[in-house]
Amino acid sequence: MxxxxxxxxxxxxxxxxxxxxxxxxxxxxxxxxxxxxxxxxxxxxxxxxxxxxxxxxxxxxxxxxxxxxxxxxxxxxxxxVGQTFQHSTLFPTLSVAQNVSLALQRSRATPWWPLPRKPIWSAQADESLRALGLAEHAHRPVRSLSYGECRRLEVAVAMVRRPSLLxxxxxxxxxxxxxxxxxxxxxxxxxxxxxxxxxxxxxxxxxxxxxxxxxxxxxxxxxxxxxxxxxxxxxxxxxxxxxxxxxxxxxxxx
Amino acid sequence: MPEWVPVAMTATINGLAIGLLLFVSAVGLTLIFGMMDVLNLAHGGLFLIGAYLVAESPTWTTFAVGLAAATTIGAVAGGALSLATAPLARRPHLDQALLTLGIALVIAEVLSALYGDDVRPANPPPGLDGAVPILGHQYPTYRLAVIGVGVVLALVFYWMVERTKLGALFRASVADRDMVAAIGIDVRFVRVGVLVVGSALAAVAGFLGGPIYNARPGLDSTILVLALVVVVIGGLGSVRGVLLASLLVGQIESTGRALLPSLASFLLFGALAVTIAVKPKGLLR
Amino acid sequence: MSAVPAGLGYARVSLRSGALAAAIAVTLVAAPFYLAPYATTTLTRMLVFGLFAASLDLLVGLIGLPSLGHAAYLGIGAYTAGWLALHGLTSPLALLLAASASALAGLGAGWISVRSSGIFFLILTLAIGEIAEQIAQSWTAVTGGSNGLYGIPAATVGPLTASDVASLYYYVLGGFGVGMAMLWSVSASPLGAALRGIRDNKTRMRALGYESTRYELFAFVLAAAVAGFAGGLLAAQQRLVTPSDLGFTTSALALFAVVIGGSGRLWAACLGAALIIGVRDVAGLTVNGHGPLLLGLLFIAAVYLMPHGIAGLPRRRK
Structure with missing residues (x-):
């Protein structure tokens, strides 16, 4: 191999x-x-x-x-190379979707101009959230998630950019x-x-x-x-x- | 002997005197950084208090009393500062800096209310106000005396930090503050002590430097910036680095101002930029 | 592109805040019609200083780099615009050149400063700012030394001259609008989210592939550019530029505006700036020219009493 x-x-x-x-x-x-x-x-x-x-x-x-x-x-x-941390380091005031989006947007150039506001999202992001049972929580701010949900989101965020090594x-x-x-x-x-x-x-x-x-x-x-x-x-x-x-x-x- | 030799000589000795004065004020600043992680912007204000005190001390008796007063005022101010910053220990660096900035503004305004906005010339005590010939050139005796005192203070500090138990604690704190606390050493006393000693040194440096700089509004920020540049170039929390950087900045200030008065500030900035570019943590860190 | 989940919007402008913004804009545009000339002049000063404070908030509030020497870029812009006006260039082009000069200086200073963090960053920005003031004092041939640049001709826009109170006000208001739009566009965009991410958790952002130093340098240069733009407005407004415009007190005032306003919100920085100019212009007359004493005491009080500024007052600290 x-x-x-x-x-x-x-x-x-x-x-x-x-x-x-x-x-x-x-x-x-x-x-x-x-x-x-x-x-x-x-x-x-x-x-x-x-x-x-x-x-x-x-x-x-x-x-x-x-x-x-x-x-x-x-x-x-x-x-x-994607990675997660032992101590969760998500952004507590942002929503689940925003945390994921922050990980996504780097793969393109970070857009500056806010108009027209086309949010950065992908099918991969949907898939990651669904796979980890977080799809219905996308709108919730991270600080309202349980510990286990945070850990799962941590993995979802790391996966969303399709790293070759996780x-x-x-x-x-x-x-x-x-x-x-x-x-x-x-x-x-x-x-x-x-x-x-x-x-x-x-x-x-x-x-x-x-x-x-x-x-x-x-x-x-x-x-x-x-x-x-x-x-x-x-x-x-x-x-x-x-x-x-x-x-x-x-x-x-x- | 070419004509530039005495000029260069004077500039070099001046640089040495300024450098050692800078050392005395900057070493206090670096002690406070190293032990407490506080940026003390009131440091220049304490220097200015010392400078105004020496302007009021024309005889040897008043000089001695003034020096004692400067030391006491500095020490008391240091104690007050440690009380004032204690509740902010868990807040961001910026908050602590803003507090000392507020104190610095208050000190400067109180001094300007007391002494007015004009330059107050300060004279060296009798006997030191003359000049001695060096290479056929007259050189102010007082500056040589400052060099002597500065060398003694530098040696004392070097010995304290490198050889004593207190110094070892200081070096350990600079390297890893949390570990020192974890070992179980009560750092509170040491912190108060460091602020008291550091602030007293600033006032003493101002007192000794008064006859060279003369007391005037704005001197506080001039000295503060020079001391900060020294600390950055030398490396945070390194006494040897501070000594080296003070002597360097002293030379830049004195020869720079003598040769290229309008560009001296560019030189200072250049030294800072080059140091940070080559060694981001300072010369000796 | 798949269906975008709710809660992803970065710059959702609610109807209420939109209406509020419109009301403020109308109030500002109509100001010269209902304000006395003296009050209009004060408002003009507030706008200049507000834009300057907002540019500092981009650094302090958005990406978390507390600069103690931001006035350097206001001053460089003001000197550039003043010098250009004295040499015949009074059009808005001078504002752009002022912003460019400050951006260039910000690139140099930022390149050095963003390599450090924490206290080191505070010291470096302070030292660089002070050195800038010293240069303004001593480089007499260009800056006029401690007298500064004086007799700066009024700014012009095409055939119009911003010489009387009202026209100067509109000139500054226009510049204020452009500068704030610039800052807002960054703050509200995905880029702004990335800057806030770096402020809150640099390690994580680096693990996600963000070269944090590059973003910090970008923010530093942009903040410097907008400060320089505000400096150009300052030169047009004061018709005089002195070394104190880039001195430490000016930096401290701007920082104070950001802190009492509540960092991280551009409008709060403007509010803080308006408050400070108000205190200085109105109360400064009564404290016998010892405004800085009052300011110093306010600083000390604010650090203890309002850790989150005015914007933080309505909500309780957690």
């Missing part, structure tokens, strides 16, 4: 703390690639290094065959079981042109959705493989899955 994203020797230190250390990672086009690992393993930092909001201390990032290490975050976004940072965090199912269904229904790289603590969701899994521990990649390979890897079991997996499953069911 084609390789869409490659990290080579990627490191990032914050002062004396090495958050990500010499990471090699290859993500093939069309895959659903999960990053798992205990808290502080460097998963979020790795996503940010790929998204471009954090600069690498050393190492390189290739995206779609181009070396994007020196590219700014907006430039990577325009090249097709970076999701704990998309299901804080969601109810029903919302989590809806999210899984939506992500699985994404066309193969969209590659998904996601960080998630809910291992049920991970093993349900992922085609490949990388396990991070203390800033390094412990193992990468198919879900069954990871499940059977004794090193991974010891470091991470083991008793925690049961606990996690327990929490997810609760």
């Amino acid at each position: 084609n390789e869409l994203l490659r990290c080579q020797g990627l490191s990032r230190t914050f002062g004396a703390v090495r958050a990500v250390c010499d990471v090699d990672l290859s993500v093939s086009a069309g895959s659903r690639h999960a990053l798992i690992g205990p808290n502080g393993a460097g998963k979020t930092t790795l996503l940010r290094l790929i998204g471009g909001s954090v600069a690498a201390t050393s190492g390189r990032v290739w995206f779609g065959g181009a070396d994007v290490t020196a590219w700014s975050q907006p430039r990577r976004a325009q090249a097709g 970076l999701l940072d704990e998309p299901a965090a804080g969601m109810s079981a029903a919302e989590s199912v809806l999210l899984t269904r939506t992500l699985r229904a994404l066309p193969m042109e969209v590659t998904v790289l996601f960080v998630e603590h809910d291992l049920d969701l991970v093993f349900d959705l992922a085609t490949r899994i990388s396990v991070l521990h203390l800033g390094t990649v412990l193992a990468t493989g198919t879900p069954s390979q990871i499940r059977e890897n004794p090193m991974v079991q010891q470091a991470y899955l083991g008793s925690q997996a049961k606990e996690q499953r327990h929490v997810a069911r609760a």
Whole structure:
């Protein structure tokens, strides 16, 4: 399969703390690639290094065959990297539709003149909202949405520009079981042109959705493989899955 | 000896005196930024208070009393400023800046009501009002004295910030304010202390600088801008950077005004622009 | 294009606010007929300063860049227009050239300033503004030094001359309308939504592909251009330009207008500006020329008492 994203020797230190250390990672086009690992393993930092909001201390990032290490975050976004954030960062006073529209309008030049007021909208935007069960909420201001609805909108906004790589940072965090199912269904229904790289603590969701899994521990990649390979890897079991997996499953069911 | 040598010499020594004065006022400003994240626009007003005080101090006795008064007034004003800014700690930077701006306007207007709008010449104390020959050129003694005092103050500050526990706390605050608070150090006292010391330094700098600049309306904003430029060029919260930048800006001000009086301001802007273009966070950050 | 959902409009003008705007426009146009000449002159000044304050609000309120040196661009525009008028160009072309000169200066200053943020931005804009004033003081050959440019001939539009109170008022009102339309068109457009997005959450906008620095520079240059345009009107109105027009006090006044009006709303900035000019012209006569003292006290009071300005008074702070 084609390789869409490659990290080579990627490191990032914050002062004396090495958050990500010499990471090699290859993500093939069309895959659903999960990053798992205990808290502080460097998963979020790795996503940010790929998204471009954090600069690498050393190492390189290739995206779609181009070396994007020196590219700014907006430039990577325009090249097709979409992302969501752990802490929701939607605009609370704007409506759901306006939040989506703000993400859409960049793909054309940002229009200045307000007349005639032709709103920026697309079929893709409708589809994203419908897929995430938000179509009937389009007119509502974001501050009136529930937490789970905000998380879903977060994903809808990231999807609306049809990125070739979608970076999701704990998309299901804080969601109810029903919302989590809806999210899984939506992500699985994404066309193969969209590659998904996601960080998630809910291992049920991970093993349900992922085609490949990388396990991070203390800033390094412990193992990468198919879900069954990871499940059977004794090193991974010891470091991470083991008793925690049961606990996690327990929490997810609760 | 060519004719330009004494001129250049005078300009250089002048630049040194202005630079060290700038250091004394800017170091207070940078301390306040670094510790409290507050842009204190009233800093120039405190400098002007010092300058008016020295204009009232013709003898050594009054000079000593005036210096003590300037230090006290500055310190008290600093305490008042820390009280005034405390409720705004969670508000945007702009709000805090607007508050100190209001205070600056009030100080300037009160001074202009007290002393009028004319220039008040300030004389150095007796014995320092003469001139000494350097390379056959007469040079004002007082400016040499200012250089001496400035060097001593610079050394004291350098030692305090680089070698003492207080200095370590300051450097840690500049690097990561939240972390210092998270470690559990009560920064409130340090904050009040920083505003008191910084404001006292501004008044002292004005007192020492009075005989060079003379007290006049508008001097407050002139000094404020020079100090701000120094802080930007040096890098926010860096004492070494402030020293380096003060000496640089002192030279630009003095040689620039001597050689190209109408374009000196362009030079200052140029120095600022070049620094920001090359090192957006200042020379030593 | 699929069906557009409700709640997407950016510039929905309701019937009520449209009627209000029309009423204000009629009141302004008719002003010289019912106001005494002195009051008309004050209103003229309010319009000039209102446009200037609104241009600052584009920076402070819309994209969240608080500038402490915006008067530099008002002054550059005023000096440009004044100098051109003294050299024979009194037509509205001078206004456009004034706006261009300020835009150019804004491009240079903005290129430096938008690389920074927070306190650094405040300092840089303040320092650059002060340096501009010093240049106006010392570059005597062009600016007339501390005397400024005086005896500026009246502005002309074709065969008409804006020399008496009423014609000058209409000249300024026309300019005010053009400048406000410019600012409003940005604020109400999708571009305005993007600017507000950068103000509220730069990280997110960057993740969506917006090069935030470029937008900030654009806003800086546009604000400078409109300020320069207002400066051109100022030169026509005062017939005199002095270094204090680009000094710190003028910047502070404009910022104050934005803050007491309530930042983020262009009309509120105009209202704040009108209030300040009113206080200065009417009350300034009674405080023995120590208007800045009153102003300083107002500043201090406003910071504590009205964190959201006049526009924020009707709704409670959350």
